[in-house]
Amino acid sequence: MGAPGSDAQALFVNVMKNSLQQWHERLGHVIFQDLLRMVNNNLANGVELANKKITFCMACAEGKQSRNAQPTQDTSDSAPTDELGTVICMDLKVDLKPDRNGNRYVLTIVDHASNYNQVFLLHTKNETFDKLQMSSSGSTTSRSRPYVPMAGESS
Template sequence: MLWHQRYGHLNFKGLKTQKEKGMVIELQSFKIQEITCADCLSGKQTRQAQPKQGNWRASNVLELIHSDICGPINPASKSGKKYFLIFIDDFSRKGWVFLLAIKSEALDCFKEFKILVEKELGQAIKSFRTDRGGEYLSDAFTDFCKEHGIKRQLTTAYTPQ
């Protein structure tokens, strides 16, 4: 096992070949065994690939809006803004960015965004996709979306194991 580890977890058949050809001086003779090395097993584990595209795409503007908040950003802007909130239309891929001083301004910013795009495009927002950030999970945010008929979609972030 020591030589297996020294050679970067080389398989035992490879170690035996090196011994037989005299490539390693102090390597003692051994029989190839089915020894299970925990590091080799974890290195061979795989996970399913992340999909390159979602299963569903919007077929019209404002049918699906993606949103996320980033921050706190250091240093803050001259006006004291530490966060930015982004909205992206799934169909057109157009994005809007709003600067926030605190995360709790997200609902007011969404209300402002909703008025802006619905007036500009003449359509209503149908679905809103976010992560599970606390700023999106408040009762006020949920009630506002219900009141305006906006379907909520919460995604789960991928965390490597």
């Protein structure tokens, strides 16, 4: 072993000059201007800079990125399908009282290609097939919404 106290002195003797980029990374990607202010005002002991050149930090850029750009056109994964989605709504726990017209069920049909929705009120679940046929004959497979005449409008 060396002279007494030499180990403690060795910790302070070996000070290396590092670049601004290296100190930026070591201190958790602190802002370059803040790091320069700390060095210039002697707020950080033992920090000596070999060069003060500010470089581009890819890790900081990736950390600030919120999300990738959205595709401008539909891809095969995100494109809507030409299928119809259907849901029959009913109350399973309690016998649902019919409305004033005697309807107990609600059939919802969604054309995923055009995002066109249709809602039918049903007396029984057996009416579902007829409503689906009626809906599919009037639906389109294009991505534009089908024309629905307004009340009182002649077609």
